[in-house]
Structure formats: C-alpha cells, structure tokens
Amino acid sequence: MKIKAAVLDEVGKDFRIAEVDIDKPKSGEILVKVAASGLCASDLNAIDGKRKLVPFPAVIGHEAAGVVTEVGPDVSGIAVGDHVVMSIVPNCGECEWCKRGIPNYCATAGDAMSVGGLFDKTSRLSENGSKLNQFLCVASFAEYAVVPASGAVVIPKEMPLDRAALLSCAVLTGYGAVVNTAKVQPGSSVAVFGCGGVGLNSIQGARIIGARTIIAVDVSDEKLEIAKKVGATHTVNAAKEDPVAFVKSVCGGADYVFDASGREATISQAWLATGVQGQLTLVGLLKNGAQLTIDAGPFVNEQSIKGCYFGSANLQKDVISLVKSYLNGQLFLDELISERIGLEGLNDAVKRLRAGEGARNVLVFD
Ligand SMILES: [Zn+2]
Numbered sequence: 001m002k003i004k005a006a007v008l009d010e011v012g013k014d015f016r017i018a019e020v021d022i023d024k025p026k027s028g029e030i031l032v033k034v035a036a037s038g039l040c041a042s043d044l045n046a047i048d049g050k051r052k053l054v055p056f057p058a059v060i061g062h063e064a065a066g067v068v069t070e071v072g073p074d075v076s077g078i079a080v081g082d083h084v085v086m087s088i089v090p091n092c093g094e095c096e097w098c099k100r101g102i103p104n105y106c107a108t109a110g111d112a113m114s115v116g117g118l119f120d121k122t123s124r125l126s127e128n129g130s131k132l133n134q135f136l137c138v139a140s141f142a143e144y145a146v147v148p149a150s151g152a153v154v155i156p157k158e159m160p161l162d163r164a165a166l167l168s169c170a171v172l173t174g175y176g177a178v179v180n181t182a183k184v185q186p187g188s189s190v191a192v193f194g195c196g197g198v199g200l201n202s203i204q205g206a207r208i209i210g211a212r213t214i215i216a217v218d219v220s221d222e223k224l225e226i227a228k229k230v231g232a233t234h235t236v237n238a239a240k241e242d243p244v245a246f247v248k249s250v251c252g253g254a255d256y257v258f259d260a261s262g263r264e265a266t267i268s269q270a271w272l273a274t275g276v277q278g279q280l281t282l283v284g285l286l287k288n289g290a291q292l293t294i295d296a297g298p299f300v301n302e303q304s305i306k307g308c309y310f311g312s313a314n315l316q317k318d319v320i321s322l323v324k325s326y327l328n329g330q331l332f333l334d335e336l337i338s339e340r341i342g343l344e345g346l347n348d349a350v351k352r353l354r355a356g357e358g359a360r361n362v363l364v365f366d
C-alpha cells in the first residue's frame with residue numbers, strides 16, 4: 001500500500017514528505033491508521049544525532065495513537081477497528097528480561113530497534129524498493145504504521161486519539177517517574193527541572209499523588225505558566241534566578257527532585273536542590289557519552305541519585321489507568337498540546353522543540 005510519510009534521510013536534515021510503501025503486518029503485528037503522533041525529545045535526539053537511535057534513511061515518530069485496520073497472524077486481544085496507543089516497549093515474552101518480568105528491557109525489541117526493523121529485524125516500510133528504517137518499532141510520522149501488537153494498548157473509544165498519543169511516551173515517562181520509579185509520597189516536596197512534555201507530566205503526577213510542594217524549574221516563562229496549570233505550586237525561571245537557592249528557600253531542599261532536561265549542567269543543579277535524604281531521579285535522556293560532575297557533599301545526608309527508563313511503566317496497566325484518570329478529569333492533557341500540525345508542519349515543529357518553545361506539538365491526520 002502507498003502512504004504518505006515524513007522521511008529523514010540523515011542526521012541534521014529536514015523531513016522530506018514522500019509517498020512510500022508499507023507492507024502487510026506479519027506474525028504478531030498490526031497495521032494501524034495513525035491518528036496522532038506527538039513530537040518528543042527522543043525524535044529530536046534522532047534528528048540531531050544526540051543519540052544513535054536508528055539507522056537512516058528512516059521514518060521516525062513514536063508517541064502515537066490510531067485505529068487498527070488489519071491484524072496479522074498470531075495476534076490475540078486486538079481487532080480491526082480497535083483504538084490503540086502505540087509504544088516503544090513491545091516485548092517478545094521469551095528473552096531473559098521478559099522472563100524476569102521487566103519487559104521494558106526486552107532484548108528482542110532492543111535488537112530490532114538497533115537495525116531499524118521489527119522483531120524479525122526487517123522493516124515494513126520502503127521507498128522505490130529500498131528499505132526505510134522504522135524508528136523504535138513504531139515510525140508514526142506516517143499515515144499508517146505496522147507495529148508489534150505487544151507494544152500496543154487497546155483504549156476505550158471515548159478517549160480522544162490526539163490526547164491518547166501523549167500517554168504512550170511523555171505521560172507514561174514523566175508521570176511514571178514520579179509514581180513508579182521514585183514512589184513520591186503524599187505531603188512531600190518535589191522539584192522538577194525541565195518543563196517539556198515529560199517534566200510537565202512529572203508535575204501532574206506529583207499533584208495527583210498529593211505532594212504538598214511542587215516546584216517547577218525552566219528557562220521559559222511560557223512553560224512555567226503551563227506548569228502552574230497542571231499542578232506546580234511554585235515556579236522559578238532559571239535564566240533569571242538561581243533555582244537551587246529558590247528551592248532551598250521554599251522547602252529547605254526537596255524530598256524528590258526530577259531532571260527532565262537531560263543536560264549535564266542542569267543535573268548538577270538539580271542534585272544540589274535535593275534536601276536531607278532526598279532523591280534525584282534522572283528522567284531526561286542524556287546524549288551518548290555524557291559525563292556527570294556532581295558535588296559529593298550531599299551524600300553525607302543520605303541523598304541519592306537514580307536512573308529511570310520509560311517511567312518504570314507497566315504499559316498495559318498504566319495506559320488504561322491514565323485514560324481513566326483523563327476521562328475523570330484528574331489528568332490534564334488538553335493543556336499540554338501547544339500545536340496540532342500536519343506532515344508539512346513537522347520541520348517547523350522540530351525548530352520549536354529545539355528552541356524549547358511550547359509544550360507538545362502533535363502531528364494529526366484527519
Ligand atoms: Zn518519546
């Protein structure tokens with residue numbers, strides 16, 4: 001089948017909108033008509049070469065939702081017409097990590113992603129007979145995507161698909177970092193460094209769980225305004241004021257600090273904003289080879305630092321619970337979408353993301 005897609009020929013290039021071929025789903029796969037795909041920092045990392053996430057040429061995009069139009073062999077629990085969220089954590093159920101009960105680390109999926117394919121290591125996308133690599137087993141900057149069924153979650157039809165797309169990456173990661181990874185306690189103090197798609201969801205995770213003090217740190221007043229809307233009790237613009245001194249003045253140092261910026265210098269500051277026995281969780285992805293320099297002083301007060309992948313999420317369970325949370329008004333998603341764009345708007349949206357403007361740009365198809 002011929003479809004329209006945004007093709008990225010190499011690092012640093014603009015997207016080229018092209019007509020490409022998509023194959024039918026193979027065993028364990030589904031074909032999804034993409035309804036919406038958020039533009040996430042991981043897409044930008046691939047575009048800018050900050051991390052080597054996929055071989056080129058590639059179709060990227062991974063924070064997506066849509067409607068199932070075809071189901072391949074050996075798929076159960078998903079039918080044509082189902083609405084699904086597509087994720088970057090499909091799992092084979094058979095590798096060491098899947099057997100250990102941590103399928104987010106599935107080795108089969110990791111191997112597939114590194115060669116730009118699905119579980120059989122081949123891609124369903126091509127252009128004039130040449131392979132187009134599929135990003136993170138999704139490739140959703142296209143009208144259709146073939147994805148592993150294990151990475152998809154069937155959601156209720158009353159959930160709007162453009163907002164559902166955000167659940168698959170930004171929300172699961174940011175909210176999950178607070179709820180699953182750090183296990184923030186009600187009544188505690190929280191500081192979030194970096195208020196993009198992920199950081200804003202850490203802020204609302206902290207609000208939903210009942211944190212008493214929630215401090216948002218960013219260099220954009222626009223993002224800090226959104227942070228207030230989703231739950232921040234205090235905001236500080238780090239370009240104008242020392243965020244560490246600010247956090248200390250508000251709560252003496254935070255019980256839980258989250259870095260969603262993925263920048264070394266910001267992490268050094270975030271670390272100093274932790275209070276006695278406080279914990280820093282690194283949510284933002286750092287560039288390949290990044291090295292951290294942190295003050296060793298806080299260790300004497302039992303402060304700790306922890307990594308985080310995909311919000312330690314349980315994909316099937318957490319997506320459904322987040323959908324319920326949105327539908328009952330607890331989880332805010334409408335506030336997070338700054339622009340809805342078409343394929344031709346992607347290049348400008350990348351520039352806005354790189355400049356740190358707005359919250360989420362979402363690619364939508366009619
Ligand atoms: Zn993402």
Ligand SMILES: [Zn+2]
Pocket residue numbers: 091092093094095096097098103105106107108109
């Ligand atoms: Zn596996």
